Amino acid sequence: MSAFETNLRPDLQADLQKNLDLRRSQGLYRSRQIVQGPQSVRVNIDGESLLSFCSNDYLGLAGDDRLVKAWQQGADKFGIGAGASHLVTGHHQAHHELELALAEFMGTESTLLFSTGYMANMAIASSLLGRHDSIFEDKMNHASLIDGARQTRARLHRYPHNDTKKLATELANCPDQKKLIMTDGVFSMDGDQADVETLTDLATKASAYLLVDDAHGIGVVGEQGRGSLAAAGLNINANTLVMATLGKAFGVFGAFVAGSETMIETLIQFGRSYIYTTALPPAIATTLQVALKIVQAEQWRRDKLQDHIARFRQGAAQLGLALGPSSTPIQPLMFGSAASAVAASQKLRESGLLVTAIRPPTVPEGGARLRITFSADHEPQHIDQLLATLESVCRTKQAG
Numbered sequence: 001m002s003a004f005e006t007n008l009r010p011d012l013q014a015d016l017q018k019n020l021d022l023r024r025s026q027g028l029y030r031s032r033q034i035v036q037g038p039q040s041v042r043v044n045i046d047g048e049s050l051l052s053f054c055s056n057d058y059l060g061l062a063g064d065d066r067l068v069k070a071w072q073q074g075a076d077k078f079g080i081g082a083g084a085s086h087l088v089t090g091h092h093q094a095h096h097e098l099e100l101a102l103a104e105f106m107g108t109e110s111t112l113l114f115s116t117g118y119m120a121n122m123a124i125a126s127s128l129l130g131r132h133d134s135i136f137e138d139k140m141n142h143a144s145l146i147d148g149a150r151q152t153r154a155r156l157h158r159y160p161h162n163d164t165k166k167l168a169t170e171l172a173n174c175p176d177q178k179k180l181i182m183t184d185g186v187f188s189m190d191g192d193q194a195d196v197e198t199l200t201d202l203a204t205k206a207s208a209y210l211l212v213d214d215a216h217g218i219g220v221v222g223e224q225g226r227g228s229l230a231a232a233g234l235n236i237n238a239n240t241l242v243m244a245t246l247g248k249a250f251g252v253f254g255a256f257v258a259g260s261e262t263m264i265e266t267l268i269q270f271g272r273s274y275i276y277t278t279a280l281p282p283a284i285a286t287t288l289q290v291a292l293k294i295v296q297a298e299q300w301r302r303d304k305l306q307d308h309i310a311r312f313r314q315g316a317a318q319l320g321l322a323l324g325p326s327s328t329p330i331q332p333l334m335f336g337s338a339a340s341a342v343a344a345s346q347k348l349r350e351s352g353l354l355v356t357a358i359r360p361p362t363v364p365e366g367g368a369r370l371r372i373t374f375s376a377d378h379e380p381q382h383i384d385q386l387l388a389t390l391e392s393v394c395r396t397k398q399a400g
């Protein structure tokens with residue numbers, strides 16, 4: 001035996017292996033691909049250049065030179081690490097300025113930066129309510145919203161996707177004092193949108209809190225990319241929080257929550273995933289200040305995305321492909337079985353196109369799909385190339 005024990009106890013080893021083997025036999029095994037070079041619509045994987053339709057870099061900012069420069073300048077000024085959590089000495093001027101700029105952008109009193117959207121969602125529900133309360137979630141909500149609810153040990157009610165009638169009934173029948181409705185603004189795997197207007201009304205009538213997770217809405221929908229509420233002509237009410245990520249359309253990293261000062265102070269005091277973690281590097285905050293300006297100013301990026309979406313949907317309709325009802329850059333192409341979605345993804349890859357298959361448990365059983373996403377960095381001929389390849393790949397493969 002070597003200086004340190006390298007082998008697990010045999011029964012533990014066998015147990016882990018059994019679970020891995022099961023995953024593989026179900027066609028659900030996930031593996032990571034190693035990307036070389038910067039994120040863009042062309043990615044290099046294993047020395048192969050692929051045209052990608054699977055990033056969340058909707059506005060094409062992840063490789064933007066101005067952001068690279070801002071990051072370098074921020075690092076020159078502030079160094080790399082924040083050094084501590086926000087409540088110790090990690091809260092820098094750069095974070096403060098970004099929070100003020102984001103509050104103005106969102107039209108709210110306050111915003112709060114988090115290191116990731118996942119962590120923001122872990123903080124929200126548990127800061128607002130506890131085990132004797134109720135949480136209402138759309139069945140297609142992102143995993144982080146489900147995990148955030150579990151953290152509270154509150155009663156979890158999951159309503160059918162976008163079924164606000166069912167939700168209204170459940171809210172009316174719920175005797176609990178405190179209620180929280182949580183929804184994706186733009187659903188991450190389907191690309192369709194929540195009816196935020198009705199949800200806002202329901203929350204107000206039921207005196208419930210409302211959390212809109214706009215990870216895929218921010219930067220993409222609404223005037224200047226202000227997100228799902230803005231797109232519906234709504235403001236952020238006193239009972240409402242919006243969570244949005246900064247690693248998707250903003251092209252950088254991080255997340256924020258927007259709401260009233262009271263709600264945001266509540267997160268600062270009680271949000272464990274806010275309190276007990278190191279602050280984002282301040283250079284990321286300075287980079288995000290530049291990203292925010294670009295997101296607001298460069299409407300042409302959103303316009304170009306809309307052109308891509310229209311071009312793709314029109315082409316897909318001509319081919320008879322089964323798309324979901326989405327008008328966002330997330331366009332799911334439904335296959336049903338995990339194996340057929342994986343096979344299609346593999347065929348696309350052989351043609352130089354990268355489109356990931358999304359399988360259970362990320363989507364419901366029987367809901368395996370190709371999740372196609374567009375970026376402002378795509379050109380119209382990229383969309384045409386995708387359609388042409390899908391035509392040959394899907395002619396026989398796709399169910400429905």
Ligand SMILES: *Cc1c(COP(=O)(O)O)cnc(C)c1O
Pocket residue numbers: 115116117118119121142144184188213215216245246247254255
């Ligand atoms: C990506 C995503 C998150 C998590 O955000 P990160 O900043 O990547 O941790 C939360 N909610 C939704 C809907 C997402 O798609």
